[in-house]
Amino acid sequence: MRVLTLLLVLLLVVTACKPNKDQPLDAEVSISPWPPRVQPSRVTVHVPTSLDLVSVQVVGDMTHAGMIPVEAEATRQEDGVWEVRGFDLNMRGDWILTVTAKDRDGRKYVKEVRFTIR
Amino acid sequence: MRIDLLRLPILGRFVRWRYSRFALQLPLFLLAVLAIYDGFAGRQLAPKNLATVSVWLHYRGLLVLIIAVLGNLFCSACPLMLTRSLSERLRRFAPQFSWPLALRNKYFVIAFTLVYLFAYEYFDLWAGPWLTAWLMIGYFGAALVVDTLFPAGTFCKYVCPLGNFNFTLSTVSPTKIGVRDRQVCLDCEGHYCVNGRVDAAEGPLPLAFNTGAAGERYPGCETKLYAPQIESNFDCTLCFNCVRACPYDNVTWEARTPAREWTGARYRLDHVFLGLLLFFAGFMNAFAMIPAYYDLAEKAAALLRTRSEGLLLMLAFVLWVGAGLGMTWIVARASDRIAGLRDPALVSVRRWGAAFLPLTFAMWAGHYAYHFLTGWATIVPVTQQALGNLGLAVGEPNWQLAALVPENLLYPLQVAILYLGLMGSAYVVFARARKLGRMSAALPMFAYLVALVALTLWVLAQPMEMRGTLLDPGSQPGGLR
Numbered sequence: 001m002r003v004l005t006l007l008l009v010l011l012l013v014v015t016a017c018k019p020n021k022d023q024p025l026d027a028e029v030s031i032s033p034w035p036p037r038v039q040p041s042r043v044t045v046h047v048p049t050s051l052d053l054v055s056v057q058v059v060g061d062m063t064h065a066g067m068i069p070v071e072a073e074a075t076r077q078e079d080g081v082w083e084v085r086g087f088d089l090n091m092r093g094d095w096i097l098t099v100t101a102k103d104r105d106g107r108k109y110v111k112e113v114r115f116t117i118r
Numbered sequence: 119m120r121i122d123l124l125r126l127p128i129l130g131r132f133v134r135w136r137y138s139r140f141a142l143q144l145p146l147f148l149l150a151v152l153a154i155y156d157g158f159a160g161r162q163l164a165p166k167n168l169a170t171v172s173v174w175l176h177y178r179g180l181l182v183l184i185i186a187v188l189g190n191l192f193c194s195a196c197p198l199m200l201t202r203s204l205s206e207r208l209r210r211f212a213p214q215f216s217w218p219l220a221l222r223n224k225y226f227v228i229a230f231t232l233v234y235l236f237a238y239e240y241f242d243l244w245a246g247p248w249l250t251a252w253l254m255i256g257y258f259g260a261a262l263v264v265d266t267l268f269p270a271g272t273f274c275k276y277v278c279p280l281g282n283f284n285f286t287l288s289t290v291s292p293t294k295i296g297v298r299d300r301q302v303c304l305d306c307e308g309h310y311c312v313n314g315r316v317d318a319a320e321g322p323l324p325l326a327f328n329t330g331a332a333g334e335r336y337p338g339c340e341t342k343l344y345a346p347q348i349e350s351n352f353d354c355t356l357c358f359n360c361v362r363a364c365p366y367d368n369v370t371w372e373a374r375t376p377a378r379e380w381t382g383a384r385y386r387l388d389h390v391f392l393g394l395l396l397f398f399a400g401f402m403n404a405f406a407m408i409p410a411y412y413d414l415a416e417k418a419a420a421l422l423r424t425r426s427e428g429l430l431l432m433l434a435f436v437l438w439v440g441a442g443l444g445m446t447w448i449v450a451r452a453s454d455r456i457a458g459l460r461d462p463a464l465v466s467v468r469r470w471g472a473a474f475l476p477l478t479f480a481m482w483a484g485h486y487a488y489h490f491l492t493g494w495a496t497i498v499p500v501t502q503q504a505l506g507n508l509g510l511a512v513g514e515p516n517w518q519l520a521a522l523v524p525e526n527l528l529y530p531l532q533v534a535i536l537y538l539g540l541m542g543s544a545y546v547v548f549a550r551a552r553k554l555g556r557m558s559a560a561l562p563m564f565a566y567l568v569a570l571v572a573l574t575l576w577v578l579a580q581p582m583e584m585r586g587t588l589l590d591p592g593s594q595p596g597g598l599r
Binding site: 005006009038059061062063064065066067068069071091092093094096098112116118 | 151164587
């Protein structure tokens with residue numbers, strides 16, 4: 001009975017799978033100052049001008065579970081250039097920046113970059 | 119006065135229910151399945167993946183909390199043991215072996231734990247959802263294979279690094295399996311608590327010697343502990359098989375003062391070594407998250423003219439754990455000399471090394487408590503995300519859910535945990551010295567423990583650096599692509 005219960009549960013879990021649909025974002029991301037330090041920093045995202053974006057969100061995560069992410073909405077500076085000022089890089093170690101852009105049709109584009117603060 | 123928790127109305131009935139363990143295992147099994155799925159299919163970002171968050175944050179944090187408050191309930195609820203039914207079926211086709219006599223101790227686990235801790239640092243298991251998922255699958259597979267080829271319970275007692283970690287830490291637990299009336303055990307011919315029981319037509323029979331008998335079956339202790347002789351929580355998985363198998367309702371789960379175990383239990387040398395290894399490895403685990411560790415690694419790399427992280431990490435392990443064991447040996451000898459004893463070196467280590475057990479718990483509890491309390495609520499958004507990836511409508515995850523207590527309280531809490539551990543260890547040291555009739559014999563070991571705690575507090579007070587690379591990865595010039 002136990003084996004059957006477990007198999008049933010596994011079956012239900014596996015059959016409920018669906019793939020992720022976000023598209024890759026062809027962007028260039030830079031951080032100032034560089035090399036990065038533990039301090040509020042500027043994050044600049046250059047995206048292709050062909051994309052009609054309405055929002056760009058920048059999220060910074062560390063590679064260890066349990067750390068609170070740093071989240072910020074970028075503001076548009078000029079065509080294809082979005083920027084976050086005072087992005088709080090608050091700890092030394094490995095960081096992953098996730099840039100999520102949304103266009104007018106609600107499509108999401110995602111780009112990840114990694115860097116280390118020493 | 120002894121308090122038997124099994125006398126509590128709901129708890130006692132639940133523990134005696136034959137499916138109680140399954141009821142505890144099922145939620146953890148479901149979580150493990152979801153975590154494995156998310157580990158492979160979810161986002162490969164440790165703070166946002168259920169595999170890494172549940173294993174490296176919640177499992178470890180709740181483990182130390184529950185061990186401190188109740189006992190080794192994570193072994194009770196261990197989902198790996200759900201492979202047991204499958205093992206029993208596979209045994210009909212697989213060859214059967216007995217676990218080698220030379221390995222019926224903790225030395226294999228000590229070696230395995232070292233390999234595991236090395237792999238944890240070298241492969242950055244804490245940062246890799248898919249590696250964590252593979253680790254979980256590996257555990258399930260190992261439990262299945264070992265318990266198919268060897269007698270049930272072999273995996274828990276002689277192989278599982280997690281189980282043995284729990285055994286070691288549960289020496290500080292406020293509960294223990296015991297017996298109500300020792301005379302009942304002396305008069306018992308079946309020793310059902312260890313042999314199991316089958317309720318045959320002619321009455322209860324020991325299951326181990328009547329495997330073919332018809333009737334309801336209650337397996338006995340899988341790690342072969344005889345209830346009236348249990349003086350320590352080492353090797354007890356709190357499966358409560360003994361409670362269900364005893365036909366006289368004579369087995370208890372009693373509240374106790376852990377200090378009675380530290381001073382009364384006759385720990386074997388391998389138990390002491392496991393405790394010592396976990397203490398020094400626990401220190402290393404915390405030390406590996408601060409800048410001083412990386413600075414040392416850079417200096418060692420320059421000195422040895424190598425960029426091999428594996429070599430440097432292995433050296434760090436060998437030197438630190440080796441130095442720790444060596445220093446413990448020297449200090450134990452000094453304490454023995456003051457007491458006027460001339461026993462062999464290993465006897466000294468066994469006598470005084472057991473004092474580390476409370477501090478070993480405190481070392482891991484202080485470290486795990488930090489991570490758990492800073493990020494305990496992240497289990498909510500990661501579970502939402504994992505279920506969302508399965509197509510279930512569970513709402514938008516709120517990634518700002520995280521801390522349980524304000525950050526400025528975390529260090530004082532760690533200090534309090536370490537000092538409580540130090541008090542426990544000091545109690546053991548002075549109790550041993552008093553037993554030997556010379557209190558001054560405790561002083562070298564006490565001073566050593568104080569120094570180690572001071573060093574640990576220095577490590578915990580440092581700013582953290584969560585880096586996956588031991589050596590400086592270098593900076594990419596310009597933009598990040």
